[in-house]
Amino acid sequence: MKVGRSQNITRRIATHLAAAAIHGATADCIWISEPVDRLAERERDLLAFCGTRWKLTAGGEYFQRADMQQIVRQANETGIATREVQGRPLGLSDNEGTSYTAAFQGQPATAADLRLWVARRVPHPDAPLIAHELFIAVLASGTDVIEMTLSTAGRRLRITATGQAQLSLRHSHGPGWQIVAGLARINGVTPDECGLWALLGDDE
Numbered sequence: 001m002k003v004g005r006s007q008n009i010t011r012r013i014a015t016h017l018a019a020a021a022i023h024g025a026t027a028d029c030i031w032i033s034e035p036v037d038r039l040a041e042r043e044r045d046l047l048a049f050c051g052t053r054w055k056l057t058a059g060g061e062y063f064q065r066a067d068m069q070q071i072v073r074q075a076n077e078t079g080i081a082t083r084e085v086q087g088r089p090l091g092l093s094d095n096e097g098t099s100y101t102a103a104f105q106g107q108p109a110t111a112a113d114l115r116l117w118v119a120r121r122v123p124h125p126d127a128p129l130i131a132h133e134l135f136i137a138v139l140a141s142g143t144d145v146i147e148m149t150l151s152t153a154g155r156r157l158r159i160t161a162t163g164q165a166q167l168s169l170r171h172s173h174g175p176g177w178q179i180v181a182g183l184a185r186i187n188g189v190t191p192d193e194c195g196l197w198a199l200l201g202d203d204e
Contacts, residue, residue, distance in 0.1 A: 001066035003050055005043040031072050034081040034103075042080060049074050100150045104135070106143045106163070111135055114148060122150055124157050124200055126183045133176035134161035134196045140174065141165045141194075155201040162195030172196060 006012035009032055020026055036042050047061065050071060054063040076082060085101040100121050104110045114135050115128040131148060138146050143163030151158045172189050180187050184198035 001050070001054070001063045001068060001071070003043070003047055003061050003063070003071070005039050029068060030086040031068065031075075031082065032084045032086070033075060034083045036080055042078075045078065046071065046075060046080075098152050101147060103145050103147050106139055106146055108136075108139065111139075117148070118150065118159075122152065122157055126200065127157060127159060130180050130183055130198050130200070131159050131161070133180050134159060134198060137161070137171055137174055137176045137196055138163040138167065138194075140171045141167050143194075147195075157200045158197060159200070160190065160195055160197040162190060164194065166193045167196070 002016065004012065013027075013030060017027060050063050050066060053070075054066040056062065057064050072082065072085075082101070082103060085099065102117060104114055111132055115132050118128045118131045127150070131150075135146055135148065138161045141163050143165050145164065147160075147162045149158075149160040149162070151160070167189065172193075177187075180196075180198050184200055187196070187198040189196055
């Protein structure tokens with residue numbers, strides 16, 4: 001597990017992936033935060049948190065057998081918001097799929113960014129439209145932030161939009177519901193009733 005900071009996150013990640021490839025390794029999962037103030041201080045605090053729990057290796061920013069979910073939770077609790085999670089969730093085998101998560105502002109104009117984000121990550125032609133309709137439906141609840149998750153497993157794709165407020169029936173089963181139901185294999189409401197999901201593809 002590598003903990004670090006950068007003013008150019010795309011270039012920094014590419015550098016690490018290239019270095020890992022030389023040794024036949026790759027990154028299972030990458031967590032990216034929103035831009036933060038006091039960047040060096042925040043990094044020191046997170047490194048100190050990791051240093052009290054896991055063994056350092058190969059320098060001062062690499063930790064053996066570190067729990068990524070615990071590190072991300074600590075970051076979130078100290079005010080470092082998640083921008084995106086890329087890669088295979090921890091605890092899944094290599095053939096069980098990939099997951100992408102990102103938080104979007106609860107504003108209608110954000111929907112265009114969402115559709116582009118989806119199109120760049122999954123090839124299913126209906127995925128951007130379905131994600132859009134889920135986003136708009138959850139947005140109607142008045143939530144400030146909507147978390148979007150794309151989870152793949154084989155030929156299956158699950159798209160989830162989750163807000164911070166429970167959805168009323170008119171939000172969860174509004175006009176967009178028929179569009180999603182017509183394109184998705186199955187769809188529904190999340191257990192906490194704050195979000196919507198749709199499943200595409202088959203089990204083959």
